[in-house]
Amino acid sequence: AQKVTQAQTEISVVEKEDVTLDCVYETRDTTYYLFWYKQPPSGELVFLIRRNSFDEQNEISGRYSWNFQKSTSSFNFTITASQVVDSAVYFCALSEGLGDMRFGAGTRLTVKP
């Protein structure tokens, strides 16, 4: 069975600090996909990134970066030089195929000015 664990329930940082959100997953499949979504106070989930299990290259997109390590079953998300607009709940998710996406419980990030 697939499972996603986000151990950090809440994180609070001051603007311009770097912050890393942890995500650990469990799956028996060799082919799977990992996702990060952002949920701002408005409630809509915003897609951030999708990685497949065969691509362990780290990815950077502006202030966002993702570290995928199959050896530790982790897919961590780092925000560099955080801003107040980054305040949201962030979800990590795992999919093994059709209609079976599993979400972690989410990490609430608060960035204070």
Next chain:
Amino acid sequence: DGGITQSPKYLFRKEGQNVTLSCEQNLNHDAMYWYRQDPGQGLRLIYYSQIVNDFQKGDIAEGYSVSREKKESFPLTVTSAQKNPTAFYLCASSPISDTQYFGPGTRLTVL
């Protein structure tokens, strides 16, 4: 604009009533999904559909029903059999086996 719309944004229901939440997409996606989110928790899958006139139960389908008569539409009915329906409901769509994109959600409150 292309996207996913959900209506209404807020919905109030009396106990014992059935209510239907709307979800429409114009992204030409084959698959559509319904999730429930409770405070401080992740999303749980209620139903999903990969093709018109076909759908499958997710983890928490009891007390809910869906239909998929058109590719663009996937309405969710919360029946009186759902004992604790107060939650935030999110609809998503995707191409088959691809990234899911979400609508703005409907917040349902039982009075």
